Amino acid sequence: MAQPLAVEARGLEKSYGDLTVLAGVDLTVHSGTVYGLLGPNGAGKTTTVRILTTLLRPDGGQARVAGFDIERERKSLRRNITLTGQYAAVDELQTGEENLIMMGRLRGLPRPDARRRAGELLERFDLTEAGRRRASTYSGGMRRRLDLAAGLVVPPSVIFLDEPTTGLDLRSRQGMWQVIGDLVSTGVTVFLTTQYLEEADQLADRIGVIDGGKLVAEGTSAELKSQVADARLDLTLADRATYDHLHRTLDDRVVHTDPARLVLGVPTDGSARHVRALLDEIDPNRSQVNKFGLHNATLDDVFLALTGHPAEPSHDEEKEPAGV
Incomplete structure (x- = not known):
């Protein structure tokens, strides 16, 4: 099926x-x-x-x-369904237990059932000891767990x-x-x-x-x-001018950049033959590459190859026009 x-x-x-x-x-x-x-x-x-x-x-x-x-x-x-957003939506003036009981009551559970379910979720999310404390005293991780638990009062x-x-x-x-x-x-x-x-x-x-x-x-x-490469060859270049020149020359073949360390990464199948061929192509005079390293391809490489820039984690949600 x-x-x-x-x-x-x-x-x-x-x-x-x-x-x-x-x-x-x-x-x-x-x-x-x-x-x-x-x-x-x-x-x-x-x-x-x-x-x-x-x-x-x-x-x-x-x-x-x-x-x-x-x-x-x-x-x-x-x-x-349940939705948990980027920031924990808990009532900080209530305890963890009170938050869960309130959510259970809002979802139509009788008070005894809401209290029982709150106890189950506090235990499941390792919050039993903190259950009688106000949520304002919780760490960021504890608040996120409580927020997720609140969405599971009714599975x-x-x-x-x-x-x-x-x-x-x-x-x-x-x-x-x-x-x-x-x-x-x-x-x-x-x-x-x-x-x-x-x-x-x-x-x-x-x-x-x-x-x-x-x-x-x-x-x-x-x-x-595998769409990007089986592996990635990271090249540490001799100086800034060489880094900038090869970045322009290799263009969309570059799948990893680290300007501070003068490192460019290019895809490879990981074989000795292909690595030698890349080094000979990129640095035929053996003067531009100081050292190299071989790494398995990562999702960072995929992200860069598909979107044109590396991932930069941010805490901002997408902005939408006012009033939407």
């Missing part, structure tokens, strides 16, 4: 006056998987999420989420996480990765947007790269990396 679809979108379009934000986006996300949507600021990630979660209406195209049409079945769709079919680890330190981010992995193991579908490429590499079963309102590539992490 074919795996059921959690998200299916065809030709999604969205514009604000002359500004085109989405220009015909197609998406297919299978149930029980993690789908990562990558893209630079303004590429259309957050707009895509807002359309799929019924917060925005598309100008064109169709989509179904958790089996419901985003236009005709908005109420039913909302009852089967959803699909969870949308819009840059869920923004602003967290590495340890807190890794803790969130563990939580997300545990959720998927229960059969929940996760739709994740992120600019942390290692996050998508760690979590996502499939990855889409969006740029300029269009989906420019899609596949597993390994499939996307």
Whole structure:
């Protein structure tokens, strides 16, 4: 049997006056998987999420989420999903437990059931000891976990996480990765947007790269990396003039740049023959390359090759016209 679809979108379009934000986006996300949507600021990630979660209406195209049409079945769709934005939306004057009980009551649970569910979620997200403390005393990672727990008071079919680890330190981010992995193991579908490429590499079963309102590539992490190269040859150059000259000469063959260290990266199949050929081509006089290193291709290389610039994690959401 074919795996059921959690998200299916065809030709999604969205514009604000002359500004085109989405220009015909197609998406297919299978149930029980993690789908990562990558893209630079303004590429259309957050707009895509807002359309799929019924917060925005598309100008064109169709989509179904958790089996419901985003236009005709908005109420039913909302009852089967949850959305966690870039910043934790918790009531800091209430305790963690009170936040979860309140959310349960808002979702229609009787008070005893809401309290029981709050206790389960506090334990699940390692917040039991902090449950009676005000959320204002929580660290950033704890607030993110509480925010995610609040969206699970009534278990959803699909969870949308819009840059869920923004602003967290590495340890807190890794803790969130563990939580997300545990959720998927229960059969929940996760739709994740992120600019942390290692996050998508760690979590996502499939990855889409969006740029300029269009989906420019899609596949597993390994499939996307293979589109760029099996490996990357990093060249440390002799001086700034050489760096600038070779950057211009190699042009779109460059898949990695580090101006501070005078390093340029170019794709290679990783074989000794190909590495020798590249070195002979780029530095025939053996005077421009001080040293070189061979690395496996990364999602950073994919991002640069597909969008024309490296990923630069930012904490700003896409800006939309006032009043939208």
